[in-house]
Amino acid sequence: MSTTATAIRVVPPVANPSAGPDYVVVDRVRKVYNEGTRQQVEAVAPSSFTVKAGEFVALLGPSGCGKSTLLMMIAGLDAPSQGTIGVAGRALTAPRAETGIMFQDPTLLPWKSALDNVLFPFQASKRATGPTDGPTLARATALLDQVGLQGFHDHKPRQLSGGMRQRVAICRALVYEPDLLLMDEPFSALDAITRDEMNLVLMKMWEEHHRTALFVTHSIREAVYLADRVLVMSHRPGRIVEDICIPFARPRGLEIGETVEFNEICGHLRSKIQHTPH
Amino acid sequence: MALRVLDRLRPLVLPTAFGAGLLLLWQALVVIFGYPKVILPAPSDIYAALIEDFAVIWQQTVPTVRDTLAGFALAAFFGVGLASLLSFSRLLRDAIYPLIIVIQLVPKIAWTPLFIVWVGIGWQSRLTIAAFIGFFPIFIAMMAGLESTDRSLVRLCRGLTATPWRTFWLVRLPASMPYLFAGLKIAITLAVIGVIVAEFISSSEGLGFLILKSAALLRTDIILAAITVLCVIGLACYGAVHAGELAIRKWQGE
Numbered sequence: 001m002s003t004t005a006t007a008i009r010v011v012p013p014v015a016n017p018s019a020g021p022d023y024v025v026v027d028r029v030r031k032v033y034n035e036g037t038r039q040q041v042e043a044v045a046p047s048s049f050t051v052k053a054g055e056f057v058a059l060l061g062p063s064g065c066g067k068s069t070l071l072m073m074i075a076g077l078d079a080p081s082q083g084t085i086g087v088a089g090r091a092l093t094a095p096r097a098e099t100g101i102m103f104q105d106p107t108l109l110p111w112k113s114a115l116d117n118v119l120f121p122f123q124a125s126k127r128a129t130g131p132t133d134g135p136t137l138a139r140a141t142a143l144l145d146q147v148g149l150q151g152f153h154d155h156k157p158r159q160l161s162g163g164m165r166q167r168v169a170i171c172r173a174l175v176y177e178p179d180l181l182l183m184d185e186p187f188s189a190l191d192a193i194t195r196d197e198m199n200l201v202l203m204k205m206w207e208e209h210h211r212t213a214l215f216v217t218h219s220i221r222e223a224v225y226l227a228d229r230v231l232v233m234s235h236r237p238g239r240i241v242e243d244i245c246i247p248f249a250r251p252r253g254l255e256i257g258e259t260v261e262f263n264e265i266c267g268h269l270r271s272k273i274q275h276t277p278h
Numbered sequence: 279m280a281l282r283v284l285d286r287l288r289p290l291v292l293p294t295a296f297g298a299g300l301l302l303l304w305q306a307l308v309v310i311f312g313y314p315k316v317i318l319p320a321p322s323d324i325y326a327a328l329i330e331d332f333a334v335i336w337q338q339t340v341p342t343v344r345d346t347l348a349g350f351a352l353a354a355f356f357g358v359g360l361a362s363l364l365s366f367s368r369l370l371r372d373a374i375y376p377l378i379i380v381i382q383l384v385p386k387i388a389w390t391p392l393f394i395v396w397v398g399i400g401w402q403s404r405l406t407i408a409a410f411i412g413f414f415p416i417f418i419a420m421m422a423g424l425e426s427t428d429r430s431l432v433r434l435c436r437g438l439t440a441t442p443w444r445t446f447w448l449v450r451l452p453a454s455m456p457y458l459f460a461g462l463k464i465a466i467t468l469a470v471i472g473v474i475v476a477e478f479i480s481s482s483e484g485l486g487f488l489i490l491k492s493a494a495l496l497r498t499d500i501i502l503a504a505i506t507v508l509c510v511i512g513l514a515c516y517g518a519v520h521a522g523e524l525a526i527r528k529w530q531g532e
Contacts, residue, residue: 075437076437077433077436077437094439095436095437095438095439096439097438097439099437101434101437103430103433103434105430107428107430107431107433107434109431109448109449109452110530110531111452111529111530111531112531113531120438120448121438123444123448124435124438124439124440124444124445124448125438125439125440125441125444156531
């Protein structure tokens with residue numbers, strides 16, 4: 001395992017006893033747009049890191065640092081210019097049916113009800129069970145209830161609030177029991193109060209379903225609250241400049257945000273983001 | 279209370295009352311100034327012709343409606359079909375789409391005599407021109423609809439490993455419905471025009487033929503009666519497409 005992180009770590013990134021073997025391996029991945037033209041832009045400088053099975057990793061960085069690009073490459077939706085990505089022991093060449101993705105926007109189908117949106121993955125591609133099979137349906141309704149959408153199963157997206165739509169999107173990403181959950185700033189469009197709520201919902205869902213997760217965010221507090229490990233990306237071209245473990249025991253309440261330790265970690269991460277040379 | 283009911287019916291009452299007023303004015307002018315019926319028949323004369331010659335008018339209405347609807351159906355089939363096909367292949371799209379735009383720039387009515395040469399003076403040529411003229415707005419609207427589909431939804435499908443066909447069927451097609459219906463509405467009115475023009479040129483049946491024949495006989499009242507019927511046909515066709523749109527919208531939950 002190699003990382004480009006060279007800084008002193010607050011906590012060495014080895015202390016996660018529940019984490020398994022390497023599940024996502026990002027090896028010297030670089031992304032360049034408009035290569036060979038005068039508009040050439042390096043979005044992601046060669047970056048390497050791994051995510052272990054069962055681990056919740058936050059990828060933290062300023063806007064436009066290439067963290068979303070990196071995530072989309074791990075989702076198989078974008079191809080690296082250089083380097084390789086491995087997921088579950090296999091080289092990634094296309095999107096995987098076993099990866100769950102949450103985008104910045106809920107991206108729900110406006111003409112489908114909340115429940116049908118959750119069932120959409122079963123319509124979109126062939127899976128072990130169909131969208132109308134008993135177990136599928138039971139799982140979808142249970143998930144919606146778990147995120148607090150009882151009574152809203154038949155509502156259309158435009159009848160739901162922003163936070164509710166993102167809850168539907170969480171359910172849609174979990175309903176086919178993916179082994180890897182990729183989240184691209186899923187709560188960045190929500191107000192602060194809803195955002196705290198959504199973090200609680202996500203935490204609860206993750207503790208129940210326990211998937212390997214990679215969460216992209218530009219919010220330091222969100223990263224520290226949610227993750228087992230935080231990777232910090234520098235300004236563009238993005239590269240990993242820090243890799244620390246977050247020691248708080250789970251389940252975590254929002255009150256850990258008031259502790260001295262939490263704020264010390266946040267302060268350390270902030271200094272990392274601010275003081276990395278461009 | 280009564281005022282509120284009147285307020286709600288305003289969009290219906292106002293144009294109806296205004297239209298009725300115009301008809302009355304028309305009737306009064308003809309009666310007062312005594313225009314000859316051949317030049318300007320009064321609304322009452324048109325009504326009388328409509329009743330008296332109803333059998334003839336109805337007989338000629340049937341082929342016009344038939345050719346319009348059949349042509350429209352063909353236009354919808356080929357317009358939606360080709361646009362869908364092109365949405366699957368960037369190569370085909372880039373090769374064919376600009377050509378269709380160029381052809382579309384030519385006034386389509388100008389092609390009518392050519393179609394008559396190619397497929398004869400029967401209903402086939404009327405059908406062809408109606409289909410041809412209706413094809414373009416449907417194709418272009420459908421193309422715009424398919425291409426304007428929310429990219430993030432398409433990306434979601436890719437992330438879920440959906441095939442291009444499934445992405446088309448589940449996302450692109452439903453998303454393009456508002457565009458398609460805008461195109462269908464234009465096409466249905468154009469299809470009526472196409473059929474009437476074709477009937478002017480070559481036919482021995484249809485309302486276009488009846489209008490031309492009545493003009494030769496100086497039966498202005500029958501011409502205006504036929505135009506009244508065309509007006510009703512146009513309204514009914516447009517209304518049917520609109521009803522289809524409302525049904526789809528309701529199904530899509532708007």
